[in-house]
Amino acid sequence: MNEEYQKILQVLNEHKEHSAEFRADTLGELKQIGRRLDISNGRMAKQEEATQRLREEDIGISKELKFIKDNGRFIRDRNWTVITNVASVLIVSLIVWLLTLKR
Numbered sequence: 001m002n003e004e005y006q007k008i009l010q011v012l013n014e015h016k017e018h019s020a021e022f023r024a025d026t027l028g029e030l031k032q033i034g035r036r037l038d039i040s041n042g043r044m045a046k047q048e049e050a051t052q053r054l055r056e057e058d059i060g061i062s063k064e065l066k067f068i069k070d071n072g073r074f075i076r077d078r079n080w081t082v083i084t085n086v087a088s089v090l091i092v093s094l095i096v097w098l099l100t101l102k103r
Helices: 001-101
Strands: none
Touching: none
């Protein structure tokens, strides 16, 4: 029975070594997976920051385009005002010139 007991202890010791190796390997793999996840999360955070910057720039560009469009309307309205004022001055000048010729 002593021999059988020794065999059982030997099998348990071998199993213990294998389970310790398995745990060490598994722990190493889990650490690698954790590092990869940290790297991936860092990349995702950088991607989200870049996306946010692009959104902000897009909003800024949209505002600038609207401003240019509004300014375009303002310039057109201003041009129309200048044209009508010049036409009015020319008409008044023509009327005054015609009145002065009749005298």
